[in-house]
Amino acid sequence: MTATLYVCTTCKRGEPVPEGMVAPGADLHAALLAAGAPDGVRIVGVECLSACNTGCAVSLSMPGAWSYVYGRLGAENAADILDGAAKYAATSDGIVPWRERPVIFRKQSIARVPPQFPPQEAAE
Template identity: 55%
Template sequence: MGHNTVLFVCTTCRAGQTPEEGETVPGTLLAQALSAANADGDVEVRPTECLSACTNGCSIALTRPGSWTYVYGRLSDADVPDILAGASAYAQSPDGIVPWRQRPTIFRKQSIARIPPLEL
């Protein structure tokens, strides 16, 4: 696993939809798709409740000790390959900062926040 990299996925996100009773919400669908596609990945996909990015759902957070943390939004299960590619590049970077051109487009255009490591 790449330097203990964790990909948090908001499982409560409705992505602006009003699901029917018993219908799986978009955030849970994204978490399930990421977990299934990441069987041999170098990041840990960790489903979590609300990331408080509700107006930007579905959202994820990418973090690891000693590195910058990123929050991305406006994602769906169609973005799974790009999310995992971006997470892998993050996991392999020395400090969590992936060069701009090496980031998937969704990571360049759909970033909500960047948070410095506590150790800075």
């Protein structure tokens, strides 16, 4: 199964971005693309993850698994983000054992979202 690493490309890290300068989120996205997605992970830039006060933010999700949002990241964290994404993609439920997560994922988690179930299961 393929996991998706969403990257907020418009994130400004809560700071104004001078005209003509690249937003920190776009720098993070570029760094992740340059490093290359690990097996089982696709990297997708998105316009906003609504985590503006805790940017730069990324999100990990895959069908039937827990999803996560992480913040306070930058291009300098690309290797750790990709390591965490690879470990996430290797799971069936999205739960990477605590000690196996990169430190930035242990300390900079914003949210954990339960798996979405088909509508008929959710109503039961």
